[in-house]
Amino acid sequence: xxxxxxxxxxxxxxxxxxxxxxxxxxxxxxxxxxxxxxxxxxxxxxxxxxxxxxxxxxxxxxxxxxxxxxxxxxxxxxxxxxxxxxxxxxxxxxxxxxxxxxxxxxxxxxxxxxxxxxxxxxxxxxxxxxxxxxxxxxxxxxxxxxxxxxxxxxxxxxxxxxxxxxxxxxxxxxxxxxxxxxxxxxxxxxxxxxxxxxxxxxxxxxxxxxxxxxxxxxxxxxxxxxxxxxxxxxxxxxxxxxxxxxxxxxxxxxxxxxxxxxxxxxxxxxxxxxxxxxxxxxxxxxxxxxxxxxxxxxxxxxxxxxxxxxxxxxxx
Numbered sequence: 001x002x003x004x005x006x007x008x009x010x011x012x013x014x015x016x017x018x019x020x021x022x023x024x025x026x027x028x029x030x031x032x033x034x035x036x037x038x039x040x041x042x043x044x045x046x047x048x049x050x051x052x053x054x055x056x057x058x059x060x061x062x063x064x065x066x067x068x069x070x071x072x073x074x075x076x077x078x079x080x081x082x083x084x085x086x087x088x089x090x091x092x093x094x095x096x097x098x099x100x101x102x103x104x105x106x107x108x109x110x111x112x113x114x115x116x117x118x119x120x121x122x123x124x125x126x127x128x129x130x131x132x133x134x135x136x137x138x139x140x141x142x143x144x145x146x147x148x149x150x151x152x153x154x155x156x157x158x159x160x161x162x163x164x165x166x167x168x169x170x171x172x173x174x175x176x177x178x179x180x181x182x183x184x185x186x187x188x189x190x191x192x193x194x195x196x197x198x199x200x201x202x203x204x205x206x207x208x209x210x211x212x213x214x215x216x217x218x219x220x221x222x223x224x225x226x227x228x229x230x231x232x233x234x235x236x237x238x239x240x241x242x243x244x245x246x247x248x249x250x251x252x253x254x255x256x257x258x259x260x261x262x263x264x265x266x267x268x269x270x271x272x273x274x275x276x277x278x279x280x281x282x283x284x285x286x287x288x289x290x291x292x293x294x295x296x297x298x299x300x301x302x303x304x305x306x307x308x309x310x311x312x313x314x315x316x
Contacts, residue, residue, distance in 0.1 A: 018148075018189045021232035024049060024134060025149040025190035027083060027183045028225060031128050031161075031176060032210035033218075034100045037088040038110070039124075040225055041134065043078040044188065044232035051076050051084065054148065055139050056114070058123045059131040062157030071139045072114050072123040081233045085225050088124040089113035105220035128161030128177025134190065149190025152176070153199040167198035180221065181205035182259075182285060185229040206285040213253045223248040224259065245303050251314040254293070258286040261301040261309075268298045290315050 021044040028040035039056065043049050051074035057066045078084050087102060087110035095101050098118065102110075115124040121139075126132055131152035137145035152162060158176075165172025175181065187204045201207065212221045223246070245260040258265055265286060267276040275297065278286060290297065299311045 018192045020188035021045060022189065023136075023148050024054060024078070025183070025187070026132075026134055026151055027228040027230070029132070029151050029176070029181045029205070030106070030210060030222065030225070031126060031179060032103075032106070032220060032222075033178060035088050035090040035098075035102055036106050036210065036220060037102075037124050037126060038106060038222070038225065039086045039132070039134075040228065041074075041078065041084045041086060042183070042228045042230060043080060043082055044230055046080050046234075048080060049078050051078060054134060054136050055142075055145065056086070056123045057133040057135055057142065057145065058126055059133070059152075059154045060122070060126075061129060062155055063131075064155040066133075066142055068139045068142055069121060070123055071135075071142050071145075072121045073139045074112070074114075076112050081230070083226065083228050084111045085109050086112050086114055086124075089116040091116075103220045106222050106225075109222050109225040128174065128179075129158050131156075133194075147190075147192050147194055149192070150194060150196070151181075151191075153196055154194050156199070162199050162201045164202060166200045175201050175207040178210050179207050180210050180224065181207050182224055183228065183230075184284070185231055188230070188232050208257055208285060208287075209255075212249050212255065219249065221249055229260065245301065245309045245311065247299055247311040247313050250312075251316045254291045254315055255287065255289040256313055258288065258299060258301065258311075260303060261286060262304050262306075263302040266300045268300060269293075270296045270298075 024041055024043055026039055027042035030038035054074045055071045057071040059066055076084055090102050093101055115121045118125055131154045134149040135145035135147050161174040161177035163172030163174045184204055209221055211218050247256055247258055261280060265278045265280055266274060269275050294315050297313050299313055301309050303309050
């Protein structure tokens, strides 16, 4: 199999043809306010994978090269069809400015923390306009790293972040800043071509705001972190995963998301009146906004197995 080498200085455009479900890939990217940065890394194989053989590399503001200061070695092991939630290590509750702590709602999702000191490694300090690579190799020799997955486009600075406008021209709605991007379940491998012509963030990801407002308070919108639905899973575990239908955030100030619904989704109020109906023919994450209509609502839908599912959501 051909492999792509990431060289310090110039990235060789040798193509890598990764096989489906053969190696790790990024299943969720988090770029939240302040230091709320995280990657969810998914193991699509039937074997546990030692993360010490992998690293994360950041290409800042259109950089075309990276050094060991831009990379961090990963740690731990990912079980088959499981994830590691990797979070920026800013944990001092009294920290301010660049040392402000990661919010509690993200800390509880973390499996491992990385890059506590920017001057030692800035790999986890992305801000929406940095390309982020998952690679196999040693931080001491970044130039020999083998690209496993890529978020963004190396060598391109999209301003505040990549948007719904592509190839990038500066228009569109920015979705890689102050957002979480969740890999679609139909994606079975990482992006291993560092010379991609453009990065369309919504081609392989669903985008949700990284924070939400509830009753005048700001909360992290990270309940999707910690598990990933993927077609790489064997039928038994795949069907079990697909039947997990979730509604988040809950409670909400009006806007919420539905994940794992198959078929039409109906919103009903406490009086049994239909408030909204959305036709749905895929497993994409659906967005709803009930505005300021406070109260208890019921979300009715079906899971992948055709079972009727009802979830309660509270609008505060």
